């Protein structure tokens with residue numbers, strides 16, 4: 016169960032290939048966006064509950080935007096972030112699931 020989305024209704028196991036945003040959307044979980052996943056709006060922030068080490072390192076675009084919006088150290092842009100260690104468990108959530 017590499018990626019688990021924690022929701023109020025029920026937790027959902029997701030796949031491992033693609034951005035976190037794409038994985039969530041493929042599972043029917045909404046991800047907010049105003050830039051269609053281009054790393055410009057920060058609406059797609061997710062909170063990483065555990066497994067952050069199994070995610071891709073933030074690139075310069077993501078680091079700049081996370082800093083600009085004052086994101087917490089446990090938050091990532093789901094449109095810019097991928098799982099790089101598919102054997103690890105990663106738990107994420109949002110404020111609106």
Ligand code: FES
Nearest residue numbers: 055056057059094
């Ligand atoms: S969808 Fe806009 S930054 Fe991710």
